Amino acid sequence: MKKLVVLIVLASLLVIGCAQKETKKEEVIKIGVIGPMELKFGKGMVEGAKLAIEEINAKGGIDGKKLVLVTRDGKLKPDVTAQGLRSLAYDENVNVIIGGFSSGIVIANMDTIAEIKKVWMVECASPTVTKKIAEDYKDYKYIFRLEANSSTFAPSIIEGLNLLREKLGVKKVVIVRDQAKWVEDIDSQLKDLLAKNGYEVVDDIAIPPDKTNFDDVFTVVKEKKADAIVAMIAHGDAVDFVKQWKDSCKVPVVGLILPAVDPNFWNETNGKCDKLIVLAPASEVPIPINENMENFLKKYKERFGHLPIAYSAYESYEAVYAFKRAYEMAKKNGEDPTNSDVLVKYLEKINRQNPLDGVRGKIAFTKNHDIVVGKGYVVNLIFQWQNGSMVAVAPISTGELVW
Amino acid sequence: MLPVLIIGAIWGGILTLVASGFTLTFGVGRIFNFAHGTFFAISAYVSYILYPHLGYLSVVVGILSSAILGLMLYFMVKPIRENEIMVILLTLSLALLIEQVILLTFGEDPVSIPPIFKGSLNFFGVEVTSTKLLSFIVAIILIVLLEFTISRTRIGKEISAVSQDYESAMIVGINVERVFMLTMLISSILAGIGGVLYAQIYSVNPESILEILIVAFAIVVLGGLGSVKGSIVSAFLISYIQTAVSYFSDARWSELASLLVIIAVLIVRPKGLFGVE
Structure with a gap:
């Protein structure tokens, strides 16, 4: 009986000790x-x-x-x-x-x-x-x-294209884009804006998810005498697209090519992304645009x-x-x-x-909890790959657009 | 029309490289090698790692690594070769395992190798890069070599005999194990060559292992399981369908069109274009 009492007392002390330890746990x-x-x-x-x-x-x-x-x-x-x-x-x-x-x-x-x-x-x-x-x-x-809400992308792509027009006199464009829901929404908005800004869309090519070979796409671009390609590509095939673009196509590419905002994209494409003009949504790229x-x-x-x-x-x-x-x-x-x-x-x-x-x-957040994108806040940044570096060209610039 | 013929031919050559090894392994050993894409990816990744140190010698090392993996796979499959389900499970497990190892080591981003030959040539308005042209030429040479080896050489005749009836081949004194091993070796080397050329034109990532397997599988099924000739024809057929649809209509329908053709052919000829009983 004595042993049992001692055991109960010891067990109780142990429980109390643990509980005290719990309350002392750092918040x-x-x-x-x-x-x-x-x-x-x-x-x-x-x-x-x-x-x-x-x-x-x-x-x-x-x-x-x-x-x-x-x-x-x-x-x-x-x-x-x-x-x-x-x-x-x-x-x-x-x-x-x-x-x-x-x-x-x-x-x-x-x-x-x-x-x-x-x-x-x-x-x-x-x-x-x-x-x-x-x-x-x-x-x-x-x-x-x-x-950034994707509805802000199209105006930013136009901004990049306008910058290119100042240099090259771009008129005819071919849209090359993922065959995906996220692009469908932007695509119609983009086409309206292109028309309003005086561009002629000579073709709109939707590429299936696993497309690897882009010879047909670039041949169409060439035959339609396009001055620029407006690209919207979010998937890994962007590397294949950019590699073949550099070798087969002489017209500039401006667009939202998500893998191209990765600092490793230069290596992934063996430097073939040189002079590619890319939209970085909400400035999420390693470019020192401010202190x-x-x-x-x-x-x-x-x-x-x-x-x-x-x-x-x-x-x-x-x-x-x-x-x-x-x-x-x-x-x-x-x-x-x-x-x-x-x-x-x-x-x-x-x-x-x-x-x-x-x-x-x-x-800053909007009433519906979106991040505010625009002048004075976070901006969608247009940058260009130049000799292995990312150079911001609009609306904040760390260098000049080159072609 | 000319652009379609040119682009289709180049892409068809690349697809042939991808599929020919797969069909050879099945034709001879009745082995559904679901690790075929692994040979392809391993050569590309090994070449990618070693390129900064060895330059283009890394391409040779890459192909060698595929060959070594092919030999290893031969010894792994040997005890269970009679059990087709076990072979599928083993090779698929190996493919998934290596995919995970590559993913953990290199991440999910694509990698590529700088092309051996720079620049491009213009064929009737179509810009064809030197590496694509090289791949096409290599594919043609390999197809001719493979056909020559199988139809004209002693080892080729042994391969044909084993593919027709390996028990009878054994009875007439053919070293069947040697044929199986050699077939796996040739298959892995073909895929390895495909891998290093592919990574120069396009890029590879961990998912390429299964993507390439699916492409090879579709080509081989359409051509007829085990028929090298069938694989070559179906690789070019798929390529021309995709290119023509993309060029004349819309790229978004190109894959759908090729899949519809595969299904239609298989309904009419369940054994594929050149499949035999």
């Missing part, structure tokens, strides 16, 4: 990052967020609390991303979630966010995301976007030994700072920043009147 702020972790987009997200977290922690964290990074691999699949989002919310109780690369994945999981009620700072371009927020604010208000970007690129390289491997890195870095701003504002006003509704309220205060000084420019 932290958890930043969740979700994305395709095997791909560079996921790795970029993690690196960008990590850099921001380390910088903030080095200065004492937020409200005296350290920031902790928690990641989940969405594997570029809607269902796996849904599991990851729920795990970040229910298992980890994160304060904010960053990432969710690709429009299809984000749109498919807007209802998951409505269920878990966590702020999600997404990395995708489809107008559908913010359209849905406008239609059902109550459910989708937790979603904010730091990437903040210059410092960011320097710190990034020091920390990871390379420049941002994907455009997702810029967004996740700034997302952490946007969260910090909202959290601190809420705290200062005596509200609970761990409440997602409060956090939404203060993220909405990062607007045109009260922008955040980001690395790509001034960060």
